[in-house]
Amino acid sequence: MNGGADAISVKGLVKKFGNFTAVDHVSFNVKEGEVFGLLGPNGAGKTTTISILSTIISLTSGSASIFGHDVSRAKDEVRKMIGIVFQDPSLDDELTGRENLDLHARFYGVKGEQKKRAIADVLKLVELDAAADKQVRSYSGGMKRRLEIARGFIHHPHLLFLDEPTIGLDPQTRRKIWEYIKMLNQKEKLTIIITTHYMEEADELCDRIAIIDHGKIIALDTPEKLKDSLGGDIIRIGTNEPTRLVALLKKGKLGATVKEYGGNTVEITAKDGSKLLPRVISLAAKSKIPMEYSTIKRPTLEDVFISMTGKAIRDEEGDGISARMKFMGGRR
Numbered sequence: 001m002n003g004g005a006d007a008i009s010v011k012g013l014v015k016k017f018g019n020f021t022a023v024d025h026v027s028f029n030v031k032e033g034e035v036f037g038l039l040g041p042n043g044a045g046k047t048t049t050i051s052i053l054s055t056i057i058s059l060t061s062g063s064a065s066i067f068g069h070d071v072s073r074a075k076d077e078v079r080k081m082i083g084i085v086f087q088d089p090s091l092d093d094e095l096t097g098r099e100n101l102d103l104h105a106r107f108y109g110v111k112g113e114q115k116k117r118a119i120a121d122v123l124k125l126v127e128l129d130a131a132a133d134k135q136v137r138s139y140s141g142g143m144k145r146r147l148e149i150a151r152g153f154i155h156h157p158h159l160l161f162l163d164e165p166t167i168g169l170d171p172q173t174r175r176k177i178w179e180y181i182k183m184l185n186q187k188e189k190l191t192i193i194i195t196t197h198y199m200e201e202a203d204e205l206c207d208r209i210a211i212i213d214h215g216k217i218i219a220l221d222t223p224e225k226l227k228d229s230l231g232g233d234i235i236r237i238g239t240n241e242p243t244r245l246v247a248l249l250k251k252g253k254l255g256a257t258v259k260e261y262g263g264n265t266v267e268i269t270a271k272d273g274s275k276l277l278p279r280v281i282s283l284a285a286k287s288k289i290p291m292e293y294s295t296i297k298r299p300t301l302e303d304v305f306i307s308m309t310g311k312a313i314r315d316e317e318g319d320g321i322s323a324r325m326k327f328m329g330g331r332r
Helices: 046-053 075-081 097-107 112-125 141-153 171-187 199-205 223-228 242-251 273-286 301-309 320-328
Strands: 006-017 020-031 035-039 061-066 082-085 159-163 191-196 208-213 216-221 233-238 257-260 265-270 293-297
Touching (some): 006 046, 020 191, 035 046, 035 199, 082 141, 097 141, 112 141, 112 171, 141 159, 141 171, 208 223, 216 223, 216 301, 223 301, 242 265, 242 273, 273 293
Parallel strands (some): 159 191
Antiparallel strands (some): 208 216, 257 265
């Protein structure tokens, strides 16, 4: 992140579909050159938010601008500055990779020698130059995703939207896509906004993350600060007497947060878990409280989400725009 001017400014954004509020008074800024993540479960409002920012749908209230251009009043100016990679596949399988890029370049007014150079450059960028003249139907899932990213970048936008860029891909291919995203951001100084429900993806790619749930932003910070907000290391202990162990540890004044985690598990959050754990084991042994196992780890974004919502990230039908598009038979 280069700490430049705001690429995106969102204030009090609301989107309603009938009586359903898909985006509920969302506000955030994205700096030029930043990789910004909208992290949350399916149905949280992520796709609806970027659909508004990319002028695909209209907002209900609030305001949003892209590099100073209002998304409601200056749609043409906004569209010239952005690229978008949709969550659902949108390539033409009957065309070759090169033909897909050629068609998209024409939509953006890229012509002649400039178009030929742009196509050659982006094909090389995503390592598809050898497969450029093969029909897309012969591509693997990872190759198709790389072509979609290349297509979104063909006109050299200032801002690229990536909606669940690695959904459905295997772990190895997912990591390869991460490399391309990082390279675009660093080499091309491209501002990127990503929606994802993969915690590891957000942690790996994003300078800052807005955790969004039920249409609201519930936390916004860097990945490290979000994890640090939980207070340190997380120790989990398996025991058939969790209530008794929690009472004992609270009485022991460990300088840590102690609670029952669910099932027969006790969770302790401490600044230095490796130093605290031997003391916990000693206290349990003296009180003859059996311990089946113990684990210690740094907090993850999953832990942050659970701490803030009381539940693990879920998989739902989709947010308002998803449901509406499915009903209409269109794409997100």
